[in-house]
Amino acid sequence: MGAGIQTKIFETGEALARAVAEDLGALAAATASTPFTIALSGGSTPKRLYEILAASPFRERVPWTRVELFFGDERRVPPEHPDSNFGMAKRALLDHVPAKAHRMRAEHDDADGYARLLGERIARRRNDAPVLDVVLLGLGEDGHTASLFPGTAALGERRRWVVMNDVPQLRTRRMTLTYPVLNAADRVWVLSAGAGKRPMVAACLAAAARGDEPPPHPVLGVRPTDGELVWFLDKAAAGPTA
Numbered sequence: 001m002g003a004g005i006q007t008k009i010f011e012t013g014e015a016l017a018r019a020v021a022e023d024l025g026a027l028a029a030a031t032a033s034t035p036f037t038i039a040l041s042g043g044s045t046p047k048r049l050y051e052i053l054a055a056s057p058f059r060e061r062v063p064w065t066r067v068e069l070f071f072g073d074e075r076r077v078p079p080e081h082p083d084s085n086f087g088m089a090k091r092a093l094l095d096h097v098p099a100k101a102h103r104m105r106a107e108h109d110d111a112d113g114y115a116r117l118l119g120e121r122i123a124r125r126r127n128d129a130p131v132l133d134v135v136l137l138g139l140g141e142d143g144h145t146a147s148l149f150p151g152t153a154a155l156g157e158r159r160r161w162v163v164m165n166d167v168p169q170l171r172t173r174r175m176t177l178t179y180p181v182l183n184a185a186d187r188v189w190v191l192s193a194g195a196g197k198r199p200m201v202a203a204c205l206a207a208a209a210r211g212d213e214p215p216p217h218p219v220l221g222v223r224p225t226d227g228e229l230v231w232f233l234d235k236a237a238a239g240p241t242a
Helices: 013-030 044-053 085-094 111-121 195-210
Strands: 006-010 036-040 067-071 073-075 134-137 162-167 172-177 187-192 228-234
Touching: 006 013, 013 036, 013 044, 013 134, 013 187, 013 228, 044 085, 044 187, 067 085, 067 111, 073 085, 111 162, 195 228
Parallel strands: 006 228, 036 067, 036 134, 134 187, 187 228
Antiparallel strands: 073 172, 162 172
């Protein structure tokens, strides 16, 4: 559907989340390297994925003690705040499985600290950036992913792995991974469900198919150098051609 983008389309958001859980579980079980590293995303579709992973059979099937979890972005709030991506993941998944997780201390603007953590915990490098096994991303109705929002400074970052990004349209500041880390990953999986995402999904896939440059939406800047890029969509997001 889009050049360089594989798409997998499911009847419902629930089916999408269960399919991603199956794929993650199989990968984690089959990968001999330790740790198996995943960058988590915020949002309603990832939340359902985490709930599925926290329950049987995935709670028992996934080798959680070999899994190490990071985050793609975080709001500038403490972990107990209802808007915290870490807080959501903790309630949905982390409280139920013995995986190691590293939260972003966005409330302290400590982007450099998180970059150091990535460098210390992940040994593999691609284009001088740490290589995550899987990066989970969402897609905003404005085309943002992680906290890479349209028109923001982080879109131009080509050296630092983690930055604090001012998002004036939301009157906020967030911590986010940057393109160098996202594009170094072995696998980037974009999860998008619901009819509200359909216009942006259609616009992105059309732009990718045309090869529009520069990428007209932040999510299209995610182009793994040597890894796979898969968009997991439900039929509501994929539209009538699905």
